[in-house]
Amino acid sequence: MIVKLFVLTYKEKSIKRDLMRSLIIFFLFFLLPSLAFCEKIIIKLRPDTTVEAVLGEVMAKKKYLSNNIYVIQIKKGVDVSKIISHLRGDPRVIYVESIKKGRFKGFDTLETVFSIEGGDYEGQWYLEMMEVQPCWYLSKGQGxxxxxxxxxxxxxxxxxxxxxxxxxxxxxxxxxxxxxxxHGTMMAHIMVAEKNGYGIAGIAPQAIILPIKINPGGEDTFETDRLVEAIFYAVGHRVSVINLSLVLEEYSEAVRDAIDYALFQGIVVIAAAGNDGLSKVSFPASYEPVISVGSVDGDGTVSLTSNYGMGLDLVAPSGLPGIYTIGLNETVYLARGTSLSAAMVSAICADMLGANDGLTPSDLFNFLKATASHPLVWEILSGYGLVNAKRAVQKALGLPVGEEIPYLSLNLISLFYPFLPYPYFTFDIYQYQYIWIDALRASPAPVDIYLEIFYPDGRSAFLTYGRDGLAQLREERLPLMRGCVFDDLEDFIPVMFLAFSPYDEAMKADMPSGSYVWRMEIIGNGESIEEYLQTFYLFNHY
Structure with missing residues (x-):
């Protein structure tokens, strides 16, 4: 009975205490003039309470975001700063803060250059500086x-x-x-623009963008509650990378909380260091688990406008003489700034994940750092240095870092029937990559595919796959694939897998550099039906 009375007394005291807090907020609402400019707050509550119990009469409207985080519209006339000060002493409140402002730009659009008609790589000096083109032989961020x-x-x-x-x-x-x-359109092109002979080429041209807009209309500013909501939305839609080419005017506990949630879900977050030329990295790039990116010019020196200091992780080439990217109405701009740097690193992360989707945010950062220009020394102006796409993807694949990227080149004469008797095609192997077949006609039934390789010394062997999934060259006449069906006119069949993973080192030794001939044979119902495969070509990257 004593215990029950004690519990009852404790509950009564708790109710009285909560009632008193609500009354204090009520009096703040009715008796004090408004001194605040903001009418919204972000609040995170403990699971065992409600916003009604905490805020009472001062709440005009609420919006639930996620993880017990709410955006609260405060009634007009309330001194929001006093409300926040009072709530910070409430044990039911984990944190509370006013709505803060953020912005995108602060990067310079140097000039409008030309229409969309140009050409891949024209003016894209940064691709070579980060060794992006060799990286494409290993990954383009596919999917x-x-x-x-x-x-x-x-x-x-x-x-x-x-x-x-x-x-x-x-x-x-x-x-x-x-x-x-x-701004967002420019970032999207830097990341995923198709390499199609005009405009520019994105760093991860087979990656996909989930666009999440956080600014009203076409404004350059946004509010933190929109950013928090956007991060939770991105997590809910299973993105692998979050790009934040933006800065906030000040630290936000709610934004940090949302970023922590994204990281916990295995999503890497990249942010721009800022373009004020200050020895202070802007938030959220300054938050330690976020990969923060500054800017260097084309000569490798740190851009004068790039923020630096504690919290800076890496730099990317987005300074002078400027970066070509595409904005609204397909207009090409020459721009610079750390927004572009962040987009570049986000795209490289997509390339790394396209090569190895098992990487964690920590893996991605460690591999980027380990393959940057000075991985063992952190410098105040450039962090661990200039990112390198080729090396980062090699690291992601477990390949030797810094070696020349494998590739294969097809002799051009082999592309034009009847210059070479079909179905024989010559190709030169310098190193290793994919060969693809384009099926131009649907097959009537499942078919078996045989690929015979003729060596420069006259030997021949059949390409097949072992039980371990690795490509092998065998003297026996074994099929490359069994039971293939071409459902439509645009099926693509991978024919030769001589690149990275899975990879048979013995195969590289078996096929040294030289000129080879291949012969494709399609067998259906015991008969050759080669006419169903009309075009052979390399799924090439250049």
Whole structure:
């Protein structure tokens, strides 16, 4: 009985204490004039309480975000700063803060250059500086989803057609994240623009963008509650990378909380260091688990406008003489700034994940750091140095870092029937890559594919796969594939897998550099039906 009375007394005291807190907030609302500029707050509560119990009469509207985090609209006339000060002493509140402002730009658009008609790599000096083109032999970020939290994306742009998912506009609270500002569209092109002979080539041209707009209309600023909501949205839509080419005016506990949740879910977060030329990295890039990226010029020196100091991890080449990227209305701009740097590193992370999707955020950072220009020495201006796409992807694959990237080149005469009797085609092996077959006609039934390789010395062997999934060259006439069906006119069949993983080292020794001939044979119902395979070509990267 004594215990029961004690519990009852404790509950009564707790109720009285909570009631008193609500009354204090009530009096703050009715008796004090408004001194605050902001009418919204972000609050995170302990699981055993409610916003109604904590805020009482001062709450005009609430919106639940995630993980017990709420955005609260405070009634007009309330001194929000006093409300926040009082709530910080409430044990039911984990944290509370006012809404803060953030911005995208602070990067320079140096000039408008030319229309969309140009050519891949024209002016893209940064690709060579980061060894991006060799990286494409190993990975183009195939299928990796990047959450681009920004000003939206012009998803009608021809260079990124098919690379943009349906996202959301938290700035205007609708499901159309179309870009009215241009910043997000520029970032999207840096990351995933198709390598198609005009415009520019993205660093991860087979990755996918989930556009998440957080600014109202075409404004250059946004509020932190929109950013927090966008991060949770990205996590819920299973992105692998979150790009934050943006800065906040000050630290936000709610943004940090959302980033922690994304990292816990295995999503790597990359952010721009800022473009003020200050010895202070902007938030959220300054938050330790976030990969923060500064800028260097084309000569390798740190850009004068790039923020630096504690918290800076890496740099990417987005300074002078400027970076070509594509904005609204498919206009090509010459721009610079750490927003572009962050987008570059996000795309490299997509390339790494495209090669090895088992990497964690910690793995990605460690591999980027280990393959940067000075991995053993952190410097105040450049962190661990300039990122290197080729080396980072090699590290992700467990390949020797720094070696020349394997590739294979097909003799051009072999592309044009009847210059060489079909179905014989010559090809030169310098190193190793894919060969693909384009099936131009549907097959009537399952077929078996045989690929015979003729060596420079006259020997021949059949390419097949062992039980371990590794490619092998065998003297016996064994099929490359059994039971293949070409369902439509655009089926692609991987014919030779001589690159990275799975990889048979013995195969490299078996096929030294030289000129080879291959012969493809398609067998269906015991008969050769080679006419069903009409075009052979390399799925090439250049």
């Amino acid at each position: 990796i989803v990047i959450g681009l939290i920004d000003s939206g994306v012009d998803y009608n742009a021809s260079d990124i057609q098919g690379r943009i998912l349906s996202g959301y506009d938290f700035g205007d609270d609708d499901n159309d994240p179309f870009d009215l500002n241009g």
